[in-house]
Amino acid sequence: MLKVTVVKGVPDVVIKLEGSLDMGTGHSLQRTVEELDLDRIHNLTVSLSGLDIIDSTGIGQLIGYHRILSRKNGRVLIENDNREIEEILGLIGVREILGS
């Protein structure tokens, strides 16, 4: 299950995630992002420290937002101090893709 908390609204949005982010739970994040309106978001900061599990599909969702935001000079920024989450981010090379 995924809990999505909007810490800061548009244009520089900060979202905190808790629980698990995967193909089965990603719709909660998608719904929040749609409610905020992706067109009005410049930078999207996502805090992953509260996540228990993230898999490649969950990471792919964040990369998808980054691709959309980067077309208008925005980006996705990742905040994380969770060692296990950091390991999988490193494995997939997501920080290189996001440039963070």
Next chain:
Amino acid sequence: MNFPSTYWVYPLAAVLGYLCYRLGCWVQKGRTERAEYRELLAVYREILPKITHGRVRLISPAEYRAAYAGDDPLLIIDVEQKDDIPRVRQTVDEFFADFIPHWKEVRSPILTALSEAVTNVVKHTPGGRVLVYLESTGPRFHVEDCGSGMDLAKLPAMVFVSGYSETSSLGAGFTVMLRYTQQMEICTSAEGTALVLRTHLASPLNRERRGKEEGHALSCCPAVEAGHGCGQNYTWQ
């Protein structure tokens, strides 16, 4: 000159001849493709264990049945839709929390690898199921689906290309599974695919992590334990 009344037979014979020729080409093409597939399979069966130090093996359905027939799984969980991904993880998590004292310390990579395999079933096939076993070294998962089989031509890219590619997600899930399991066996045919994920409670990954925490990274590559005699005779539906 009067043509025989059966004059129409000649163009018909020509058309039939042409159709037979096309049919022959099609059959020959099928034979060639099947022969190429078998060749590819034989090559992969030989090279995959070598290039992955025994961590990835390609096995035939007969080998899968022979290796895993007879043993009853601890859990059988059906997989069909997206919601099943967290459900499978949660079921396995709760189950092993009662069985394995230090489960909390090792659960994350094991559940992530399982999540990747189940995601593949949901993304690419009509459905399948997860069979859960416990070996002396750690949990073993069989993720079976009734899809049309893996595209073997994509296998090298999945094994060699690590991480997320700019153009596709191909390989990212495989990278994670490879990293977080001790050994993977792939059994794929036109009737479906079975992935055997063998995890280790004292895996190199966990030892490496503890080593890093203690200030010295361990470099270890223990022999993969070959488990046999588990599983059940499974026929894809």
